[in-house]
Amino acid sequence: MNTRLPDRADFTAIASWVRSGARVLDLGCGDGTLLRYLAEQRDISGYGVEIDNDGVLACVRHNVNVLQGDIERGLSDFADGSFDYVILSQTLQAVKNSEHVVREMLRVGREGIVTFPNFGYWRNRLQVMLGNMPISDNLPYSWYDTPNIHLCTVADFEDFCTDHGVRILERIVIRNGGTVTLLPNLLGSLAVYRFERD
Amino acid sequence: MDDVKTDSVGIVTPQRAHFAQPLALRCGATLSDYDLIYETYGTLNAAKSNAILICHALSGSHHVAGSYAGEPKNTGWWNNIVGPGRPFDTDRFFIVGVNNLGGCHGSTGPATINPATGKPWGADFPLVAVIDWVHAQARLADHLGIDAWAAVIGGSLGGMQALRWTITYPERIRHALVIAAAPRLTAQNIAFNDVARQAILTDPDFHGGHYYEHGVVPRRGLRLARMLGHITYLSDDAMATKFGRELRAGELRFHFGIEFEIESYLRYQGDKFADYFDANTYLLMTKALDYFDPARECNGDLSATMAKANAKFLVVSFTTDWRFSPARSREIVRALLDNHLDVSYAEITSPHGHDSFLMEDAHYHAILRSYLENIGL
Numbered sequence: 001m002n003t004r005l006p007d008r009a010d011f012t013a014i015a016s017w018v019r020s021g022a023r024v025l026d027l028g029c030g031d032g033t034l035l036r037y038l039a040e041q042r043d044i045s046g047y048g049v050e051i052d053n054d055g056v057l058a059c060v061r062h063n064v065n066v067l068q069g070d071i072e073r074g075l076s077d078f079a080d081g082s083f084d085y086v087i088l089s090q091t092l093q094a095v096k097n098s099e100h101v102v103r104e105m106l107r108v109g110r111e112g113i114v115t116f117p118n119f120g121y122w123r124n125r126l127q128v129m130l131g132n133m134p135i136s137d138n139l140p141y142s143w144y145d146t147p148n149i150h151l152c153t154v155a156d157f158e159d160f161c162t163d164h165g166v167r168i169l170e171r172i173v174i175r176n177g178g179t180v181t182l183l184p185n186l187l188g189s190l191a192v193y194r195f196e197r198d
Numbered sequence: 199m200d201d202v203k204t205d206s207v208g209i210v211t212p213q214r215a216h217f218a219q220p221l222a223l224r225c226g227a228t229l230s231d232y233d234l235i236y237e238t239y240g241t242l243n244a245a246k247s248n249a250i251l252i253c254h255a256l257s258g259s260h261h262v263a264g265s266y267a268g269e270p271k272n273t274g275w276w277n278n279i280v281g282p283g284r285p286f287d288t289d290r291f292f293i294v295g296v297n298n299l300g301g302c303h304g305s306t307g308p309a310t311i312n313p314a315t316g317k318p319w320g321a322d323f324p325l326v327a328v329i330d331w332v333h334a335q336a337r338l339a340d341h342l343g344i345d346a347w348a349a350v351i352g353g354s355l356g357g358m359q360a361l362r363w364t365i366t367y368p369e370r371i372r373h374a375l376v377i378a379a380a381p382r383l384t385a386q387n388i389a390f391n392d393v394a395r396q397a398i399l400t401d402p403d404f405h406g407g408h409y410y411e412h413g414v415v416p417r418r419g420l421r422l423a424r425m426l427g428h429i430t431y432l433s434d435d436a437m438a439t440k441f442g443r444e445l446r447a448g449e450l451r452f453h454f455g456i457e458f459e460i461e462s463y464l465r466y467q468g469d470k471f472a473d474y475f476d477a478n479t480y481l482l483m484t485k486a487l488d489y490f491d492p493a494r495e496c497n498g499d500l501s502a503t504m505a506k507a508n509a510k511f512l513v514v515s516f517t518t519d520w521r522f523s524p525a526r527s528r529e530i531v532r533a534l535l536d537n538h539l540d541v542s543y544a545e546i547t548s549p550h551g552h553d554s555f556l557m558e559d560a561h562y563h564a565i566l567r568s569y570l571e572n573i574g575l
């Protein structure tokens with residue numbers, strides 16, 4: 001799972017959506033930075049799920065509730081509707097069974113929030129056109145050592161939602177920390193969505 | 199973090215407390231009075247907010263850390279984790295280890311004189327349960343002037359005591375560290391315990407538990423019980439790595455003596471244990487394990503049981519522990535989640551099976567250290 005979050009703009013977007021005092025589950029929570037940020041900004045309570053030892057240790061060190069586990073194996077430890085929000089921050093592109101994970105998010109949470117690097121961003125398209133897999137702030141890995149196996153574009157994700165009974169409630173597309181409204185699939189590098197079951 | 203200087207607590211001296219107030223036990227019997235033997239490490243602060251109780255498992259004792267004067271090799275059973283600068287830091291915390299009731303290290307138990315008969319209790323010592331130990335530990339806390347523990351910590355049967363504390367005395371425990379434990383035993387767990395008990399009970403030297411009067415100990419039974427137990431503490435992989443099919447003599451000798459190294463190891467462990475441990479205590483401890491099932495109070499619903507708890511939790515399991523596997527720890531975690539309690543759960547990758555909780559593992563110790571560092575005093 002990604003423990004490095006190069007762009008904090010998605011945190012700001014998430015904090016602007018999350019209700020004060022909400023119960024939050026952060027899947028692939030890394031070192032717990034987002035949960036700490038939300039606790040500071042929105043007084044949330046909740047837990048992170050993290051598979052990696054270093055991430056788990058960092059969360060314990062930062063006094064963030066963390067449960068070591070593999071989100072790919074489902075969220076069977078969590079009861080239906082037990083969270084206000086289930087967040088998947090810059091992790092969707094790294095999970096094997098994206099459909100299953102999104103379904104589980106909406107079983108356990110009333111709303112889901114995902115952020116992912118937009119593969120449709122023009123700089124990514126340009127690098128591919130010039131003949132190489134893109135490398136950027138949001139996609140910092142070489143093709144041979146990337147955890148990212150399910151990269152998608154803003155348009156792809158929205159099609160996925162339509163096909164899977166997921167209703168998008170809000171979307172923010174970001175570039176260089178600023179919100180992109182014009183041609184987001186082309187001009188935005190990072191996408192943030194809030195959604196619920198249709 | 200790695201260059202922190204750590205040390206043992208050094209020379210320690212056990213202390214004894216007498217409790218004259220009768221203790222009503224889970225089984226219906228009452229102990230009119232009793233002694234608890236305990237050790238402390240570090241200094242209780244003025245606010246009395248830095249006290250940690252460490253609960254021992256089946257064969258442990260109050261001697262958690264340090265060593266005794268003139269006995270440098272007699273170090274505590276969790277010496278690698280308790281001390282100045284160690285994960286359970288005695289520069290910061292006041293740490294208490296206590297021998298539980300029914301034990302054989304100095305607290306009132308089967309080898310103690312029964313005031314009603316003037317003879318050792320033997321097998322007549324009441325079968326104490328985890329909740330009885332917790333009540334007795336609470337009285338020790340009173341005796342030490344501790345209103346609430348900063349943390350109660352234990353592995354295996356010790357972890358069960360920490361869990362029981364959060365249910366029975368929710369206002370007297372701020373954090374529970376429940377390590378390599380389970381919310382109740384499975385049929386398989388009980389089955390292993392019963393084979394161990396049968397080994398002791400059928401030993402001709404057992405004399406119905408009154409072997410003290412006959413000047414013998416059911417050594418063969420206790421040795422077998424320990425050998426069996428020891429198999430369940432290790433993992434298949436750890437045994438394969440450590441012993442494999444290594445032969446003592448380098449070749450097959452076709453006899454019933456020691457041929458394989460694992461036989462030598464198990465017999466040695468059994469002999470060592472039978473030299474110092476009391477068979478009646480072993481019986482009683484395995485029964486306490488079998489009886490432990492706090493969810494019984496709520497018709498088997500662990501989530502409903504844990505609704506009584508207020509503490510914050512750290513639950514730790516080990517990947518190769520098949521006695522109390524990670525899935526058993528996750529049952530506890532799930533019940534805590536259902537109650538919206540603060541909990542972190544770490545699943546430590548370790549080859550050492552159930553015994554992992556006693557081993558010095560950098561990541562495991564870092565998790566415990568980091569958790570305790572965040573406990574406010």
